Structures are given as C-alpha cells and as structure tokens.
Amino acid sequence: MNDKPTYLQVQNVSKVFGQFTALQGISFSAARGEFISILGPSGCGKTTLLRVIAGLERQTRGTVFIEGRDVSAFPVSRRKVGIVFQSYALFPNLTARENIAYGLKRQGKPRSAVNAHVDELLDLVGLGGMGRKHPAQLSGGQQQRVALARAIAVAPDLLLLDEPLSALDAKVRQKLRGEIRQLQQRLGITTIMVTHDQEEALTMADRILVIEQGRLAQDGTPHEIYDKPASPFVANFIGTMNFIEGATKIDNGLYGIGNTRLRISGENGSSRLPAGCRVTLAIRPEDILLQGDPAAPNRLNARVAGMEYRGSLFRIDLCLPNATHGAGTLTAEVPTHAVRHLAITPDTNLPVYLPVDRLRVYANEGVQVRI
Amino acid sequence: MSTITAEKQLKPGTFTVATNLDREQWIKRLLIVLVCVWLMVVVVLPLFQLLVKSVIDDSGRFVGLAHFITYFKTPALSQALFNSLFVSTVTTLFAVGLGFPWAYALTRTRMPAKGFFKAVAMMPLFAPTLLNGIALVYLFGRKGLITRGFFGALPGMDIHVYGSVGIIIAEVLFTFPQAVLILSIALTMTDARLYEAAESLGAGRVRSFFTVTLPACATAWPAR
Numbered sequence: 001m002n003d004k005p006t007y008l009q010v011q012n013v014s015k016v017f018g019q020f021t022a023l024q025g026i027s028f029s030a031a032r033g034e035f036i037s038i039l040g041p042s043g044c045g046k047t048t049l050l051r052v053i054a055g056l057e058r059q060t061r062g063t064v065f066i067e068g069r070d071v072s073a074f075p076v077s078r079r080k081v082g083i084v085f086q087s088y089a090l091f092p093n094l095t096a097r098e099n100i101a102y103g104l105k106r107q108g109k110p111r112s113a114v115n116a117h118v119d120e121l122l123d124l125v126g127l128g129g130m131g132r133k134h135p136a137q138l139s140g141g142q143q144q145r146v147a148l149a150r151a152i153a154v155a156p157d158l159l160l161l162d163e164p165l166s167a168l169d170a171k172v173r174q175k176l177r178g179e180i181r182q183l184q185q186r187l188g189i190t191t192i193m194v195t196h197d198q199e200e201a202l203t204m205a206d207r208i209l210v211i212e213q214g215r216l217a218q219d220g221t222p223h224e225i226y227d228k229p230a231s232p233f234v235a236n237f238i239g240t241m242n243f244i245e246g247a248t249k250i251d252n253g254l255y256g257i258g259n260t261r262l263r264i265s266g267e268n269g270s271s272r273l274p275a276g277c278r279v280t281l282a283i284r285p286e287d288i289l290l291q292g293d294p295a296a297p298n299r300l301n302a303r304v305a306g307m308e309y310r311g312s313l314f315r316i317d318l319c320l321p322n323a324t325h326g327a328g329t330l331t332a333e334v335p336t337h338a339v340r341h342l343a344i345t346p347d348t349n350l351p352v353y354l355p356v357d358r359l360r361v362y363a364n365e366g367v368q369v370r371i
Numbered sequence: 372m373s374t375i376t377a378e379k380q381l382k383p384g385t386f387t388v389a390t391n392l393d394r395e396q397w398i399k400r401l402l403i404v405l406v407c408v409w410l411m412v413v414v415v416l417p418l419f420q421l422l423v424k425s426v427i428d429d430s431g432r433f434v435g436l437a438h439f440i441t442y443f444k445t446p447a448l449s450q451a452l453f454n455s456l457f458v459s460t461v462t463t464l465f466a467v468g469l470g471f472p473w474a475y476a477l478t479r480t481r482m483p484a485k486g487f488f489k490a491v492a493m494m495p496l497f498a499p500t501l502l503n504g505i506a507l508v509y510l511f512g513r514k515g516l517i518t519r520g521f522f523g524a525l526p527g528m529d530i531h532v533y534g535s536v537g538i539i540i541a542e543v544l545f546t547f548p549q550a551v552l553i554l555s556i557a558l559t560m561t562d563a564r565l566y567e568a569a570e571s572l573g574a575g576r577v578r579s580f581f582t583v584t585l586p587a588c589a590t591a592w593p594a595r
Binding site for chain 1: 562564565567568569570571572573574575578582583586589
C-alpha cells in the first residue's frame with residue numbers, strides 16, 4: 001500500500017462552524033492512484049472533509065498537502081481537482097457537450113482539439129451521440145456520466161466524488177459503481193469518494209476511512225474494516241454484528257460471561273486489557289457455526305428462536321439458555337444448503353460454535369482497543 | 372429492490388388513494404375551467420369586441436382594414452404607437468438595469484442594512500399611484516424644486532418632465548419593485564453548487580457571472 005508515493009496528505013484537520021465541530025483532528029494520506037472512500041452516517045462531517053480537500057471550505061486548523069506542497073490557502077481553482085457534486089450541478093442552460101467543454105475553454109486550445117477531446121470523453125463515459133442534449137433531457141444516470149466527464153475533462157490530479165450514486169436507483173447504481181471504478185483505474189487518478197453506503201465503499205475503494213461524529217474512527221482496507229472493525233461503531237455501521245455484553249476478562253485469551261468461558265485467539269485476545277476488565281464481545285452473523293468438532297472450544301447450547309429465509313441463506317435467531325446475562329440471543333447467517341443438511345427447524349436445540357479467531361473484544365466505557 | 376417492497380406496501384391502500392386522487396383531479400379540473408371562463412369574460416371577449424369594432428364603420432358596415440390604414444397614414448396616431456413602444460422599451464431597460472444590481476446587492480453581498488434597502492425598493496408598491504406624479508411635478512415641474520434650483524439658490528435644471536422623460540421616470544419608479552422582486556428570487560434560487568462547479572473548472576468571477584448568474588435570471592425575463 002505504501003509502495004506508491006503519497007499524493008495527498010491531510011494533517012490534523014479540524015473544522016468548526018460556530019458552536020458545531022464538524023471535523024476533529026483528521027489525518028490521513030492517499031497514494032497516487034488510490035481510491036479512498038470516506039464513509040459515515042449522514043451528518044458525520046464526511047462531506048465537509050471532502051470540501052476541505054477540494055478547497056471549497058477552509059479548515060479551522062490543520063494542513064492539506066498535495067504532492068508535499070501546502071495547499072491550505074489555495075482556492076479550488078488552483079488545486080487541480082475534478083469534482084462530481086451530489087446532485088451533479090450541471091449547468092442547466094448548457095448542453096452535455098458544453099458542460100464537458102466548460103473547463104477546457106480557458107486552457108486556450110483550438111476549437112477542433114476541444115471538440116475532439118469532448119467526443120472522446122463522451123465515448124469514454126458511454127454517452128456518444130448524446131452531446132446535444134440538455135441536462136433536463138437526460139436521465140439521472142446519464143447526468144451523472146456527464147458530471148463525471150466534466151470533472152475528468154480538465155485532467156485533474158485528484159478526483160473528488162460527493163455521494164456520486166445516491167440519487168440513482170439500485171440497478172443503475174450498481175452498474176455505474178463498476179464503471180466509475182474501471183475508469184478510475186484506467187486513468188490512474190487519485191480519487192476520494194464520500195458515501196454513506198457501506199456496500200459502495202466496500203466494493204469500490206482501495207481504502208476506507210470511517211468517520212464518526214467528525215473523528216476518524218478507522219482507516220483501513222475494506223477487508224480490514226469489515227474483518228477487524230476498530231470499534232463497536234464501525235462494526236455496527238459496516239455489516240451487522242452480534243454484541244455479547246457483560247463479559248469479563250479472566251486472562252489473556254480467556255473471557256467469562258456468566259458461568260460460560262470463551263476462548264479468543266491471537267491478536268483479538270486483547271492482551272493490553274487488565275484481568276477483570278469489563279468487555280463486550282462481538283462476532284459477525286456469518287462467522288457463527290452450527291456444526292463442528294464437538295471438542296472444539298466455545299461450544300454453546302442454543303435453541304432456534306426464529307428463522308428468516310433470505311434465499312441463499314437463512315438468518316437464524318439463537319437463544320442461549322446458559323448465558324445468564326442479558327445478551328442471551330445471537331443472530332447467525334447460515335447457508336441454505338447447511339440448514340437443509342442439518343434439518344434445522346424452529347425450536348430445535350443445537351450446539352453453536354464461536355470460532356476462537358472470529359470473536360472480537362471491545363473494552364467498555366468507550367476505551368478503544370488498538371490493534 | 373426497495374421500489375418493489377414500496378409497491379407491495381402500497382397495495383392495501385390503493386383503493387382509498389385512488390378515490391382521493393380522483394376527487395383532487397376533479398377539483399383541479401373544475402378550477403381550471405373556472406379560471407378559463409373568467410379569462411374569457413374579462414380578457415378575450417372585450418378584446419374580441421374591440422377587434423370586431425375595428426373592421427366595421429359607424430353605420431355597422433364591414434370596411435376591412437380601412438381603419439388600420441387610416442391609423443398608420445395619420446402621423447399623429449402612428450407616432451403614438453411608436454411612442455408607446457419607445458417608452459416601454461426604455462422603461463424595461465432602466466427598470467432591469469437598475470433592478471439587477473439592486474437585487475444582486477441584496478442577495479449576493481454582505482452589504483449592511485439589507486432590510487432597509489429592500490424596504491426602499493418595495494416602497495413604490497405601497498405608495499398611492501398619484502404620489503409618483505405629484506412628487507415628480509414638485510421636483511421637476513415648471514416651478515419644481517430642482518427646475519428652479521431650490522428657489523434660485525442653485526442654477527436650475529429643466530429636464531422637461533411633461534413628456535416622455537416624465538412618463539419613463541414614473542414608469543421606472545412603478546416597475547422597479549417588481550424587477551427587484553423577480554430578479555432577487557432568481558438570484559436566490561440559483562444552486563450554490565453551480566458556482567462551486569464553475570470555480571472548480573477554473574471559471575473566474577466574470578465567467579461564472581455570465582454562465583451561471585445571467586442564465587438563471589434569464590428564466591425570469593419573460594416575467595417582465
């Protein structure tokens with residue numbers, strides 16, 4: 001990941017609007033050609049961060065470097081960025097061609113060169129022959145393509161996408177997702193995309209920054225974010241997570257809940273926490289196994305409380321009678337063929353296995369576990 | 372996927388929704404018909420009557436375009452038509468020319484006392500129409516304050532208010548509030564992101580003014 005030179009560096013950026021702190025001490029860097037997604041719930045400050053990077057908003061504290069140069073005081077026009085706005089912000093009085101050519105005009109190229117370039121861009125985004133239409137005559141997906149072509153027309157070094165797909169319907173969104181990613185890779189352009197859609201971030205980005213209330217909650221690859229969420233917030237925001245509250249640390253790698261003992265292996269074991277520390281344990285629904293070696297650790301007895309059919313899998317609510325503390329239910333996602341094979345029906349009693357390397361530990365009282 | 376579930380959820384209530392829509396549709400149509408009838412009575416019928424009268428003579432015989440030919444052959448009358456067009460064109464130019472900077476200042480600057488300036492612009496709407504005339508006569512009339520140079524204290528200046536100049540000044544005063552209102556709305560409605568997009572594409576203030584601000588206001592022109 002760090003084999004490529006850093007292109008963009010954001011250092012300790014904060015932004016305060018009157019009484020409201022939108023961003024608090026955000027730092028990260030992006031390598032040349034990297035696709036980074038800024039992910040968070042609405043109102044978490046992710047768009048503000050994008051606007052600070054773009055130069056549309058001036059940060060209260062902190063610095064933005066592009067290629068090692070401090071651009072904090074530069075206006076957007078001097079940052080060589082291409083921006084795709086949330087509602088595209090196409091000029092309604094101009095045709096698709098004129099919109100795309102807008103940024104090319106000041107570069108002083110001859111008209112024929114501009115025209116050829118615009119044709120090329122229209123083909124690139126799959127809008128060949130649509131150039132004469134006005135934005136109002138184009139569908140949402142087509143407008144989005146025009147906005148993308150307009151942004152990359154000026155050959156920016158940095159492409160900034162603000163919720164580029166949120167206004168489109170599911171099918172178009174899925175199609176454009178792949179197209180944008182392909183285009184980005186073909187052009188090798190460093191890209192930052194703001195989104196609140198976890199699936200979008202997971203499928204498109206090389207790296208994800210999860211923002212929670214103006215702070216950087218986690219910075220990692222989609223794999224790391226999903227597999228090793230740094231906090232319960234991240235775990236809950238991306239995918240679903242079972243939380244087992246009221247557990248206590250007994251020893252490194254050994255945790256107790258009621259009179260049940262759970263083993264947790266490796267880096268998940270949180271050797272940094274003192275024994276007796278109250279913790280919350282967590283496991284993804286698809287990591288819970290309903291069959292395994294009877295001698296395996298973390299084998300619990302459960303009863304099937306409810307089943308929800310999802311086509312390729314079942315979502316199964318499990319009741320754990322042995323767990324004395326409140327968190328007596330777990331949700332498991334089990335492939336349909338496994339459910340058929342094990343003949344699971346509501347009210348079945350069965351063993352449940354929580355794999356030692358899939359359980360995660362979070363210290364209570366907001367103490368974050370650094371991994 | 373979400374649309375499918377939404378449709379499914381709607382199904383049970385479809386019947387009541389449809390009847391409500393029906394009623395709304397009927398009310399809408401009824402209102403449209405009423406408005407059309409009203410327009411017929413107060414606009415179309417009188418104009419039609421006028422048009423009919425223009426092609427018949429005093430004794431009620433059809434004379435074709437004879438009246439129109441006489442009209443254009445009589446210099447005093449055709450001059451009047453020209454005067455009307457001239458006055459209205461100049462008035463529009465002045466009202467928009469003055470109203471645009473005023474509206475721009477109200478909506479796009481951090482000028483202090485915006486409320487006061489907005490109120491000033493709206494004053495002609497609330498003043499009695501006669502007031503314009505009286506004020507103009509007092510100021511620029513034959514014995515007006517400015518024509519006589521403040522009772523001779525200053526050299527006087529006669530702008531010949533009894534004529535097109537006076538009419539234009541009065542008309543501009545009268546139409547200025549509408550110009551400011553319509554243009555302010557057009558200026559406030561413009562999406563701020565369009566300016567940001569223009570800026571990010573390297574457009575300066577002048578270019579974004581001509582490509583974003585003016586086109587947005589252009590939609591307001593017909594309202595003049």
